[in-house]
Amino acid sequence: MFAIGFVNDIFILSLSSNSNPLSSFSLSLPPDLHRRRNSHLHLPPPLRSRMSKVRDRTEDFKDAVRHTALSLGYDESKLAAILANFIIHKPRQRSAFTRGALKTLESIGTLEQFMLKYRKDYVDLHRTTEQERDSIEHEVGAFIKACQEQIDVLKNSINDEETTSKGWLGIQTNKSNADTVAHKHGVILSLSEKLHSVTSQFDQLRAIRFQEAISRATPRRKFKPIAKPSSENLSQSNNFEPGEAEQFQPEPLRLKQQLLDDETRALQVELSSLLDAVQETETKMVEMSALNHLMATHVLQQAKQIEQLYDQAVEATHNVELGNKELSQAIQRNSSSRTFLILFLFVLTFSILFLDWYS
Helix, strand or coil: CCCCCCECCECCCECCCCCCHHHHCECCCCHHHHHHHCHHHHCCHHHHHHHHCCCCCHHHHHHHHHHHHHHCCCCHHHHHHHHHHCCCCCCCCCCHHHHHHHHHHHHHHHHHHHHHHCHHHHHCCCCCCHHHHHHHHHHHHHHHHHHHHHHHHHHHHHHHHHHHHECHHHCECCHHHHHHHHHHHHHHHHHHHHHHHHHHHHHHHHHHHHHHHHHHHHHHHHHHHHHHHHHHHHHHHHHHCHHHHHHHCCHHHHHHHHHHHHHHHHHHHHHHHHHHHHHHHHHHHHHHHHHHHHHHHHHHHHHHHHHHHHHHHHHHHHHHHHHHHHHHHHHHHHHHHHHHHHHHHHHHHHHHHHHHHHC
16 A cells, blocks of 8 residues: 655655656745745654654655666656546546445435524414415425435445345355445435434424414314304393393394304304314324334335345354355365375375385
8 A cells, every 4th residue: 555645735746867858857846835845844843853764755656656666667757647647636436335325425414404494483373374384394205205215215226236246046246346335235224314303303393383283273173162052142131032032132232242143153153164164174193193104204214224234244254254264274285285195195105115115
């Protein structure tokens, strides 16, 4: 393994070779950078003594790379490209799984930001209407479903990779590949736990909305038993005492009383219909909460299953390592026993020939 040294964030490149045209290439430092470079001389004694034990091996590393490249037959252009890579490093190419995992993590972060942005609008009744809150809930559900589908795609890719990497009798043929699969299982577990935490936050917001809906429906429920006795009393007074009403009340007053009774009955019917509508809405919201809680529970179960698969993958990797060690020991024992048997047969044959010659 190679290591590239840097001294105070300044990489000093120098090539010393008489036959190399690149030997005249060097980087000169400005005076202020020279002062920065020598600033460690003014450090406290403990730090100065600690830094004095560190040796910069950058030049040795470059010389080793240069000699190795020349021994492999590299020309000057390739050698210059290799030395240039010491200063400007090429970005590593990410695999499809890594890109998908980062995209899923970004989607979960976007979902969390969306929930934080519309949290007050979803909870406060005076800021938005029921239709707007339903729209927010629908968008959050679509976000969660999309993130779960992305996690499922990553999980399927791991299963395909495990299937293709298995050799004879279902044994992993490559140890590094098994470690990579175990690492990918851990990534999926982290993504599932992150999605479950965001889903639980939205469940709390939905529970607050349900409690507010129930609190709004509670006073209307109390109004109905109070209104019924008044209407019954009025109907009883009208039905059982008609003579007294005719004796002590004039005709216009009886008409007004009749109109009030009709309005009371109409209001009771309207309040009863509103109460039924509220109860139906409450039932639907409770069912939606139960479905969302069920979905969150399934996500948590999947996260636990992925964690179990991760542990099993790690255990399988350990078992494969132990199996490889046992196989190597068996091969060594077999080779040593074969050598001993050949030596024994050779000595026995030589002894028989010697005894035959001697007799």
